Amino acid sequence: MPAAPKLLSAVNEAFFAGLIPSARLTSLRRDEERSFRSAPFARPYYLCAALTAELLAPARGLLAVSTWPMDRRVIGPLSPRVNYLSAAIRVAESFLRIRSPGPAAQRLLWRFAANIPGAADGARNMDPATVARAAQAELQVHADDDRAARTAAAGRARRQLDDAGQLFGSRLRLTGQAGAGRA
Amino acid sequence: MHDIDARLGRIRGDVPPQAHNARTIAALTSNPGCARRAIMDAAGIDKPRLASYIGFPAPFGQSQFAITRGNAFEAQVKANGCAELLRLLREQLGLPIPEVSYDDLEEVGGHRSQHLRHARTRSLLTRAAGAGGDAGTLFDHPLLRLDVGGRPVYLEPDLIAFRLGGRFHVVEIKSFAVIDGQADGDKVAAAAIQSAVYVLAMRQLLAELGTGPEAVAREVVLVCPENFSNRPVATLLDVRQQLTVLGRQLSRLDRIESLVGLQPPGLTFDLELDQAGVPHRPAAELADDVRTVPARYAPECLASCEMCFFCRDEARGQTAALGRAAADELGAVHSVQMALGLADGTLTPADDQAEAAALLREAARLRRECLGETA
Numbered sequence: 029m030p031a032a033p034k035l036l037s038a039v040n041e042a043f044f045a046g047l048i049p050s051a052r053l054t055s056l057r058r059d060e061e062r063s064f065r066s067a068p069f070a071r072p073y074y075l076c077a078a079l080t081a082e083l084l085a086p087a088r089g090l091l092a093v094s095t096w097p098m099d100r101r102v103i104g105p106l107s108p109r110v111n112y113l114s115a116a117i118r119v120a121e122s123f124l125r126i127r128s129p130g131p132a133a134q135r136l137l138w139r140f141a142a143n144i145p146g147a148a149d150g151a152r153n154m155d156p157a158t159v160a161r162a163a164q165a166e167l168q169v170h171a172d173d174d175r176a177a178r179t180a181a182a183g184r185a186r187r188q189l190d191d192a193g194q195l196f197g198s199r200l201r202l203t204g205q206a207g208a209g210r211a
Numbered sequence: 212m213h214d215i216d217a218r219l220g221r222i223r224g225d226v227p228p229q230a231h232n233a234r235t236i237a238a239l240t241s242n243p244g245c246a247r248r249a250i251m252d253a254a255g256i257d258k259p260r261l262a263s264y265i266g267f268p269a270p271f272g273q274s275q276f277a278i279t280r281g282n283a284f285e286a287q288v289k290a291n292g293c294a295e296l297l298r299l300l301r302e303q304l305g306l307p308i309p310e311v312s313y314d315d316l317e318e319v320g321g322h323r324s325q326h327l328r329h330a331r332t333r334s335l336l337t338r339a340a341g342a343g344g345d346a347g348t349l350f351d352h353p354l355l356r357l358d359v360g361g362r363p364v365y366l367e368p369d370l371i372a373f374r375l376g377g378r379f380h381v382v383e384i385k386s387f388a389v390i391d392g393q394a395d396g397d398k399v400a401a402a403a404i405q406s407a408v409y410v411l412a413m414r415q416l417l418a419e420l421g422t423g424p425e426a427v428a429r430e431v432v433l434v435c436p437e438n439f440s441n442r443p444v445a446t447l448l449d450v451r452q453q454l455t456v457l458g459r460q461l462s463r464l465d466r467i468e469s470l471v472g473l474q475p476p477g478l479t480f481d482l483e484l485d486q487a488g489v490p491h492r493p494a495a496e497l498a499d500d501v502r503t504v505p506a507r508y509a510p511e512c513l514a515s516c517e518m519c520f521f522c523r524d525e526a527r528g529q530t531a532a533l534g535r536a537a538a539d540e541l542g543a544v545h546s547v548q549m550a551l552g553l554a555d556g557t558l559t560p561a562d563d564q565a566e567a568a569a570l571l572r573e574a575a576r577l578r579r580e581c582l583g584e585t586a
Contacts, residue, residue: 035291085320105312105347108292115291143294145301145308169309199321 030078030092042133076195081181086197104177116140120160224481228255247506258517267520299445317352328354355412406431407453
């Protein structure tokens with residue numbers, strides 16, 4: 029799912045070796061867009077933008093991968109929460125998979141667990157399986173509405189946008205002076 | 212209205228008026244009796260510049276560290292679709308689990324123009340106010356507009372508006388700590404009045420759409436870090452009183468006409484800037500003009516008004532400069548000189564000073580006794 033650079037670098041620190049400073053990820057999207065526009069589809073995948081459902085504009089501060097289907101890259105009103113819960117499930121699963129999770133992984137899981145109802149009582153006695161179950165339970169509540177909104181928006185995006193637009197979003201074009209100049 | 216605009220324009224001189232924000236609007240309420248401040252604010256004078264030009268610069272503004280800290284805390288609370296904020300709202304206000312919809316209004320299709328953002332805020336809030344249950348819960352960075360002194364002012368709030376049971380609430384995220392359930396009273400008061408500005412602006416917006424003021428709750432949600440951690444905690448704050456004060460202040464700004472009418476016709480605070488923006492007006496002349504408009508200095512001004520050092524200097528020797536408590540006790544005794552005279556009996560009090568004079572003499576006697584002097 030689309031994620032913020034900060035989360036990416038936290039996950040990377042928790043489960044993989046090596047650090048990605050989140051500051052380095054911020055300018056990445058623009059570089060990728062430039063690279064795509066000069067030679068479309070020259071690489072198997074690009075890091076691209078998530079699109080807002082209503083205006084199909086690039087969503088602020090989120091990174092996605094170009095090979096994902098469009099409806100995963102669209103952000104509707106419920107999607108931030110849905111993505112958060114899905115991420116919590118993935119993190120909990122990864123936590124179960126690795127042998128001795130370090131403090132960074134502990135911290136990451138707690139950051140999710142703390143904000144999901146019924147996920148954990150405290151940072152010390154967290155159970156990854158419970159976290160995943162709690163996240164799944166809340167996810168059920170939002171999933172259908174969110175999927176409907178995303179599918180509709182994704183259909184629109186595929187119809188209306190060119191290749192570059194589908195990956196990096198369309199920006200609202202202002203006509204003449206309207207909007208931009210007026211305060 | 213044209214007359215008054217022209218008049219205020221002349222007072223301001225040949226520069227565009229300063230824009231208000233929630234902070235400056237909130238500051239309007241701190242000293243409602245001050246004509247100098249009222250006129251300067253209505254005319255949109257660049258007060259920091261004026262004050263430093265006439266030799267009394269005020270070291271004003273928020274520290275860069277405070278701003279950075281505030282932004283970092285706000286980003287943390289709002290990260291991942293407002294995950295932390297949702298937890299707080301669920302715990303404190305019983306926000307139902309399905310209500311998680313989040314709309315970001317900081318950009319509209321990659322643009323940040325105020326006009327566009329305001330239009331989008333309007334359309335989203337209209338939809339939310341008109342529709343029943345599920346038309347949006349959290350609105351991040353809505354751009355609101357408020358009429359101040361007959362001019363629309365855009366308010367760039369770092370807040371979230373959220374909707375529960377058909378009512379909007381304002382969420383204000385502040386980075387001062389709540390320690391052991393207690394926060395700095397002054398900071399809470401400042402936050403309350405700023406939130407009240409937003410409540411007022413939201414009510415105005417919804418009123419334009421034909422929705423009553425009760426659609427915006429008068430309790431705002433204040434989110435602050437708890438104790439010495441970064442963990443946010445939410446508190447409900449009733450801003451009813453602040454709303455009344457603000458409403459009165461803003462209507463007073465609208466009635467600025469009568470206040471301006473009392474001033475000499477040639478009054479202007481123009482710095483006479485040249486093409487390069489360098490002021491040419493003699494500072495002494497400008498200071499004289501500023502002095503013609505009466506101010507009401509109180510020590511509290513030091514926390515909220517850029518003109519404070521000028522007014523303090525002017526008010527030296529006045530009992531008002533000793534603070535409101537002392538000034539109230541002294542009643543009709545206006546200068547420190549006179550108070551001392553009354554205390555040692557060298558002056559005879561007038562009728563309206565008799566009570567204060569008796570108090571002063573009593574105080575002087577006690578002081579003498581304490582210091583072991585025999586009189």
